[in-house]
Amino acid sequence: MLLTSARELEHSGAAIAPLFGTDAAVLDRPYAPGKWTGHQVLLHLADTETVFHERLRRILASDRGLLVPFDMDGWAARLPARSLPVMGALFTATRAAIVELAATLRPADLARHGWHQARGEVTVPAQLRMIHWHADHHATQVRAVIEGRVWAKA
Numbered sequence: 001m002l003l004t005s006a007r008e009l010e011h012s013g014a015a016i017a018p019l020f021g022t023d024a025a026v027l028d029r030p031y032a033p034g035k036w037t038g039h040q041v042l043l044h045l046a047d048t049e050t051v052f053h054e055r056l057r058r059i060l061a062s063d064r065g066l067l068v069p070f071d072m073d074g075w076a077a078r079l080p081a082r083s084l085p086v087m088g089a090l091f092t093a094t095r096a097a098i099v100e101l102a103a104t105l106r107p108a109d110l111a112r113h114g115w116h117q118a119r120g121e122v123t124v125p126a127q128l129r130m131i132h133w134h135a136d137h138h139a140t141q142v143r144a145v146i147e148g149r150v151w152a153k154a
Contacts, residue, residue: 019139043084044138067114068117114127
């Protein structure tokens with residue numbers, strides 16, 4: 001079982017944070033026809049980072065903590081468009097908190113798990129891998145918008 005390291009999470013977050021400073025007009029384009037705009041993807045990244053941080057804390061601090069799913073499309077549709085500088089600061093601060101937690105994990109912490117209502121058991125290593133993969137995945141979509149190309153799954 002591979003563990004995503006605090007260093008990997010830190011480097012990933014540092015590479016993603018500058019995307020929040022991209023010109024708003026550039027980010028108003030979708031990454032593919034019928035998909036979210038770059039702005040919406042960045043809001044999703046900040047929102048989800050906070051959800052993942054909460055889930056990681058719940059797994060570490062609770063016995064078989066309940067991990068509640070959220071409706072990402074509902075959040076995108078119903079939450080107001082928010083300021084990218086504020087959301088970028090939220091992403092950066094939340095990622096720093098995740099990195100700090102990841103850097104202080106003890107071997108016993110790696111055996112802890114929570115229960116996701118839709119996906120079942122989620123371990124600490126699995127949650128860390130999800131945090132890393134999710135942000136990097138969506139960052140490729142935002143980079144496609146910035147580069148003026150259509151994103152395609154690799």
